[in-house]
Amino acid sequence: MSEFKQLYSPLIRSAKWYPVQSWALEQTSHGAWLLESESLSRRLAQYCQHFTVTVLAQTIISNDNLSVMERQLVGESDCLEREVILYGDQQPWVFARTLIPVTTLSGKEQDLVDLGNRPLGYRVFNDKNSRRDALEIANLGTQQQPRWARRSRLWINEKPMLVAEYFLTQSPVYAKENGC
């Protein structure tokens, strides 16, 4: 198993998610990232020369393996679980875990199984029938040194998927504290 998956998969699964309103995000530099409602991939790509995605794992998981909240957000269907690292100029920036119900993988959306190293966001946000809701935030670091994660539901042609993203230390989200 990839070292990244081993490290970050359990972290993001056990995250305590809170609604956006619970955090003082307005006017902060990380807030602009966490509140991005359009494609995160496109935003990240503006901060580097080479934006790439590496798939760590992709498997079908039973609905029984979803948490109660996950089930509330995506429904009762089994899901394709896709875990990736988003890289900016070869630096790992974001670990992302997406749950795509198999019922979403129908009609035009059957191609989502075959994305490979193409960013999911490019595919989803190229479709005019896409939107994001149910945004929640978690701090996987400490109060002194926050390490942010967010979870949101994406809709494509009225079909849901759930995306959790963990912003790694080298990501531009922490650019100020990294001295960039």
Ligand SMILES: C=C(O[C@@H]1C=C(C(=O)O)C=C[C@H]1O)C(=O)O
């Ligand atoms: C959901 C988006 O796609 C990004 C790309 C992902 C992937 O390729 O699996 C996963 C999560 C995202 O951070 C986005 O760009 O907003």
